[in-house]
Amino acid sequence: MRTLSRWGLVVGTLGFVASLTPSLIPRTVPMQGLLSGLCLAAGYGVGVALRALWVYLELPMRKRIDTPRAQRTFFGVLAFVVFLALLRAPHWQNLVRRAMQQPDVEGGAVLGIAAIAALVFVLVLIAARLFMVLMRKLSRRMERRVPPRVARAFGLVGALVLVALIANGVVFRTALHMLDASFREADARIAPDTAPPTAPESTGSAASLVAWDALGSAGRGFVASAPTAARIARFTSQPTMTPLRVYAGLPAADTAQARAQLALRELERVGGFSRAALIILTPTGSGWIDPAAIDSVEYLYRGNVASVAVQYSYFSSPLSLLIEPDNGEETARALFRAVYGHWRALPKDRRPKLYLHGLSLGAFNSARSADTFEMLGDPVDGALWSGPPFASRQWRALTDARNPGTPEWLPEFRDGAFVRFRNQHGTPVPAGTPWGPMRVVFLQYASDAITFFDQRDAFREPAWMDTPRGPDVSPGMRWYPLVTSMQLALDMMLSDSAPMGYGHVYAPSHYVDAWLDVTGLDDWSPAEVDTLKRVLDAQRRASLAKDEGSG
Known part of the structure; x- marks a missing residue:
């Protein structure tokens, strides 16, 4: 001493x-x-x-x-x-x-x-x-x-x-x-109770262009967990369909471009372009896709939707960003160009609505996949990006350009016709505000350090700590030089352990509201929407509890 x-x-x-x-x-x-x-x-x-x-x-x-x-x-x-x-x-x-x-x-x-x-x-x-x-x-x-x-x-x-x-x-x-x-090794492991699908329109089946063992662990879980038409029918009296899910894992082909082309051919084979909506999904680093996000939109479309994703890494998101920083963008861009090129060539009155989605690193790479100037003449219909990481240039630029007087944790951008921000309690944009031809929604929680971390916080107080604060940020939190940035760095590691609806764990009910904003669907009654939210939230809580118990 x-x-x-x-x-x-x-x-x-x-x-x-x-x-x-x-x-x-x-x-x-x-x-x-x-x-x-x-x-x-x-x-x-x-x-x-x-x-x-x-x-x-x-x-x-x-x-x-x-x-x-x-x-x-x-x-x-x-x-x-x-x-x-x-x-x-x-x-x-x-x-x-x-x-x-x-x-x-x-x-x-x-x-x-x-x-x-x-x-x-x-x-x-x-x-x-x-x-x-x-x-x-x-x-x-x-x-x-x-x-x-x-x-x-x-x-x-x-x-x-x-x-x-x-x-x-x-x-x-x-x-x-x-x-x-x-x-x-973990990605290649197949759970003993997960059998390949038998329906020919399912990726990984005997008729599929992508073999079951080439999907990877996350891809197999994504394909196998799709809701059936019968499950969706419990929420509506209208006709339902089983949604289509297409996935290409890293073992499916040698390059990002080859995997993207394979996913496109598989999407054509199963009839993805004949559905009412098509979603280009960008997974997280390990290839995982948040079931809360995809389930909610599939139910809202009553199964009349197809989605496609391509894996770009075996690593978790932080390791993928550190070790393979360009792989995610390269893969997301290759898939977008392949699907968008085919979609754009279809007659406008006979093609599906086209949307983009990604969570966390998936949101980061999904936002970089589409060139705005490339889409000026024929834009996609919208995008839902949840939990965008602090390194996302598009999110940062829009947040910094927010309307004066609006908080950083839930900003308003101009008239809300192009982009809107949402959290657990909705969006600050008044109901009925008209949208433009393309709808972009950022779903974010004020307690998500993956979104709001900033290296500069070591030497200056972040704007999201100003009054008023986000509803899920403790009023007892104070800024301290260096220490607060270290706290937030640890919070990023712990964000996935937060209760559902906080941190980096996004709730299906909040996805439902966000997808309704993006898609403009209006054929669900308020009572039906509330029931859907309640059931999907309960299912997700049970799934998270099961994963925590097995972990």
Whole structure:
């Protein structure tokens, strides 16, 4: 303890305390301990850097008092501050839970949080001190040839380059190969209770151009879970159909263009262009398509709809964006051009309505798949993009250009004729406002850190924290330099664990409202719509609970 920086411990303690305060998503004890340990380490590093800058500028500094009594007083004050913050931590987390209509949780295993945070801090401190040893060794070698300050600068740069080369060449590549093999094996695995479809109009059947084992795990689940005409008929007295779902997995062909052309031929084979609506789906990184999104529109169209998707990665969305940043856009663009080109050549009075959809990274790549100038003469009918990630250029441009006085978490864009934003409580655009020829809807929750994270939040308060706040954002959340950005980074990891209707878990009932906006369908009565929402939400909750239990 005597070797630790007093400046570092003071700033680190402030970071630890701030890390316990509310953010967007409730945290488990291990996640809170990890976050608090990293914030403690980051604050410690900032304190050490500030002291080093103070010394470098040769500013006056009081002599450090190292008597046993002074040490006890210093560490006692810090321990007391940490103790009070840990006692307050359960209350702060319950503020987040209340914003999501969740019951309070008593206690918070504060000793577990403190233990995990201490372990994380020690590990980070050891790594940092090993880095400093390496930097000093390199600096001493350079001091024989250049002045000491220049040698220290060369030592720092050299240590950074050496660590980066080792991490990239050994650690990162080894981890990448292991992850690739793991995800590829998981994608190829077929659940024992999932048999290939027998209906010839189903992708993966004996008549299909895409083999069952070439769909991938996500593709097989997507095709097999389509609702039947009989299930849809329970909600309406009008005629129903079994919706068509077309999917091409990574094993189906060698290139994105070949998979897109294969999906197009399969879509033609099953009669997708003869349906009332056709949806080009862009999946998430692993090929997953949110059932809440596709089920809702299939029910609204009473099954008279076809959808098509092509897989572009085995990895989860964050890994796919990091490792294969161009694959998603390339695949989404290839599929759009293939389908749009065929659709555009059809007579306007005999072709389906054409829509785009994607969730998260799927929304990101779907928005990049269509060239606006390419569609000026014959645009698609609309797009529904849910949970657009913060890196989405189109979403960011529209949000930044919002009408003055409208909040960032639910903006209004001009007259609402081209694009509208929705959340759990609807859209700020007044009912009856006319649409233009193309309808674009962004479905987003204010508590979704995947949408609202921004690297600049480390140094400035984000606009979505202004008053009024989103209904699912705790009023107890405060902005702290550096700490808030670390909280939001963890919130992105936890967004999929939020209750349905919050975070990154989008509810079927909210999709129903969004699809009604995009499609303009008006042949459902309000009572029928309410019943559909209630049943689809119940089914999705049961499915999420089953997945959580099996996981």
